[in-house]
Amino acid sequence: MTGISSPPPVTIRKRRPRYEGIVVRHRRLCSSRGGGACSCSPGFQAQVWSARERKTIRKTFATLGDARAWRQESQVALRKGTLRAPSRTTLREAAEEWLAAAEDGRARTRSGDPFKPSAIRAYRQALNHRVLPKMGHLRLTAVSLNALQEIADRLSADGLSASTVRNTMLPLRAIYRQACRRAEVAINPTAGLSLPAVRGTRERIAAPTEIRLLLDALPATERAIYATALYAGLRLGELQALCWANVDFKLNLIRVERSWDRQTGFVSPKSRAGTRRIPITRTLRRELLNYKLQHGKSGHEGFVFPNRNGTRPFNPGTIKLHTSKAWKEKRIAPISLHECRHSYAAYMIAAGINFKALSTYMGHASITITLDRYGHLLPGNESHAANLLEAWLSQAVS
Secondary structure, rough: OOOOOOOOOOOOOOOOOOEEEEEEEEEOOOOOHHOOOOOOOOOEEEEEOOOOOEEEEEEOOHHHHHHHHHHHHHHHHHOOOOOOOOOOOOOHHHHHHHHHHOOOOEEOOOOOOEEHHHHHHHHHHHHHHHHHHHHHOOOOHHHHHHHHHHHHHHHHHHOOOOHHHHHHHHHHHHOOOOHHHHOOOOOOOOOOOOOOOOOOOOOOOOOHHHHHHHHHHOOOOHHHHHHHHHOOOOOOHHHHHHHHHEEEOOOOEEEEEEEOOOOEEEEEOOOHHHOOEEEEEHHHHHHHHHHHHHHHHOOEEEEEEEEOOOOOOOHHHHHHHHHHHHHHOOOOOOOOHHHHHHHHHHHHHHHHOOOOHHHHHOOHHHHHHHHEEEEEEEOOHHHHHHHHHHHHHHHHHH
16 A cells, blocks of 8 residues: 555664673663663672671672673682671771780780780881771771782882881781681781891890900999890890899899880780790809899899889980990990890800700790891801811711
């Protein structure tokens, strides 16, 4: 028939294929939300079900391929136990909880010892100044290895020492170890961190011929403190906490049973091995007896090296000021109390004391620490070692 127009062709719109666990996510202002045609570039939200936490884990991607790949990988990770539903706990909240647990003794070191107050203060400062301002708002599960590595690299680039960078990451490692034990995270982002190597600085070791010059230039109190550090190798906090009751002149022993923290007061030694007995040499015995006679018996049960009021231990800053002035007047190279401890170790090695005994006297948690720190001081060189080997081989053959 003429005059009758044919109906317009029907346009069939192809629907996107549906994939299980993936939905299209349109933008907020997209026309499709009002029933019209899509006017945006939609994303694709993939989701998996975590039976362990009874939660759905969701993540949105720009492409369908990325969403499908993530969903497949996540299902495998859930079966292996390497994926968890996102924790609502932020890094800042976890850090505050861990610091509180460390302060009251619930969180401990890997060896089972409580954290020292000075270590907790250092951890708190590192977290508050270098980590939490940048990522404290993130959830524990949102902190990645790349993000932590970027912070470590930035600290190094800013000129901070290798030890400072490592000490910044130490509390994070402890926080995530605890989170892993509680199954709050499946992967520890601190496990693969690449941190700068801490290269030890060469410590000054006083030659035996220097000791008398160093001590003779000092007033009585400073002389006794430095003599004890040189001849017994005590740490600073152990020198401050030392009481006359722990100095046994009959058995010629110093019993180290506690240390001193500038804010907390008396604390336990650095480790379990820190509680120890150290032999008193004749020279040290003479120095301590002379010092005790000069100060009378009134402080018999008190600090061996008190401050001016006798109520607290000596102030390291004041001692350093007095000793530096005295040595400068005599044109003698100064030495720190920590370097006196190193000198003590060197003297013991040179005298032939075996490393197991030295490790005990130094209060090291392991003989490995002693070997790593002082192994280079062992007597002998290449020619000496070659001669020893040659002598042994000759004797074995004969």
